Amino acid sequence: MTLASLTGLTAHYAAGDAEFHALDDVGLDVRSGQILGVVGESGCGKSTMASVLSLNPGPSLRVTSGTLAIGGNDVDLTDPASHRPLRGGTVALLPQGALNALNPTRRVGAMAHDILAAGDRRIKRSESLRRTAARLEALELPPRVLRAYPHQLSGGMRQRVVTALATLRNPRLLVADEPSSALDVSSQRLLVDLLRRLVADGLVEGIVFITHDVALLSELADRIAVMYAGRVVEEAPARDLVASPRHPYSQALLASVLVPEAGTRGRRLAGIPGSPPDLRAPIAGCPFAPRCEHAMDKCAVERPPRLVHVSPGTGSRDDSCWRTAETEEAAHVG
Template sequence: MSTPQSSSPGLPSSEPLPGGPAVSGILMRATNVTSVYAADSGQDVPAVDNVTVEVPEGKILGLAGESGCGKTTLGSTLAMIANPPLYVVAGRMEIDGQEIDLSTLSKSSNQRHRPYRGATVSLLPQGAMNAISPTLRIRDLVVDVMRAHNRSTTKAEALDRASDRLKMLEMPTRVLDSYAHQLSGGMKQRMVTVISTLLNPALLIADEPTSALDVSSQKALIEMLLAMVEARIMRGVIFITHDLPVLSMVTDRLAIMYAGKIVEAGPTEELVHNARHPYTSALLSSVLDPTQETRTKHVFGIPGSPPNLANPPSGCRFHPRCKFAMPECSVKEPEYLHERDHSVACWWANEHAFETVPMEVNQA
């Protein structure tokens, strides 16, 4: 058994990074991303704090964590749509052979990122109810989106592509003649999915894409995303959701986020059955899986509350809620420990190499 190694989040390319292994075939790598919200008090609140993450080619990365941990902010930053009061302070992204300085997103006069939005990276937003213009028919919006990136696209070509996407989601093509107010919440969510994938983006960032859907619609949307990745229509997905059972069925890799930082990342199967961070273990213990053991499984809430990001705890940010906290946890921020392609930032994990966090930690 090899000895685990530690290093800082800003790792050289020869080291594995949270979210994926640093090997050839990486679609997107974002390093040292920091995004803040400008507050009325004058103090910037870091919602994403020095995060490094990557998505392997042809894979789906799941991003999970409690509300307010920074998942949506990270998604907006990587999709290059950060708008005030959100500002990107630092970070670089390599994607599809391009290198992008994310810190220039906050310069209002900077338009260099426009060609990448929707075509290289596309965001499937969480707020489907407000994402579609109420003054345009869906068909007109589809044509506008396609022509914004390629003026030579014909109306017929744009509508044909939208019709194909609708069929994949088991929706009738007549919805193209509708206005947003004529669609149910679930249909709006699926329509936003269609619009977000029209340009065949290299990377799709899907923020809570199944939250407004019934079970059958969830299944259709997930199957569409999987089929598009398999067919190379999209070459990677970041799937953001609170629904860990969905992530365990859909994703290849998981990244667990807490208080603006990624605390653990690795292959989905590995994290689900071999959680190395107490927060990951607690998160898994707080939800029901649709398995044969569901009726006998005990669900445990995570004690305490997430920290105020304007004044986070020193050291490991989870230590005030962690039943395995040690003296150093409140003093020094843990560095990333790499065990094969599994990464974790935890002092307990450093002292218990390759050990799974005991589930009883969540039952005391």
């Protein structure tokens, strides 16, 4: 069952006279009980997409189109005023960089009470502290953390506190934007285990987990979406995507990293030649065409259609590539 559907998200940053076309017609479905991983190189628009999906777009971002359907609501993403009632309770952000996410002048318990009181103004402080202590315990943090200021905690502890605070109201959808990138291996493991447990226990209905780490996603995610230059170029069950990526960019990305899968050990790693496109002008064709060894003339000028492949057992997968469109009769053009 689909928990959340993001459709037609297009957005740009206004920077002086220039516009950065950060997102171009992005669509994603998050299913109930699942973790959707989003992966791509630096600058491909992952954090921008996370900010809009979690209803926290930055002030210089202009969303020109996009809808988020979640829990019976159709949120017009171009209208920030309509976001407020859903932020934190229905959709929450687990941000990158724990230090910036915490108020240095407030104790953890006070911040937790503010978050819970935003959803239920009558909640008693003792009840806030009880619920927060339970969530902290799940992250192997002692109750004394409730009385601590952020600077009194280690980096790993702070990230776990941010995780506890982001999930306190049991949001239906949690958008996690590179929460593990600054963590040591054991803190990363705790975080990943907690996120899985939150979904398994139904405290969070679904998670979008953003990272540049495909190896981590191959273990954590049910499905993976691959982003390139502000677009989703492929989306598939995690195992299928890692074993047989279809889009030439996904293939190049997978060839450039080590994923802990049988058959990939000992493989030589290849870098992706060339660099991502300049996003100051809209891209007419496929943004990967200049770097793609399979590119045809039309790839540079015509936007490839979204191809949906339905395979029994593993669920649907889709990609956006002219080469696949012209070689596969079975593909359904969506």
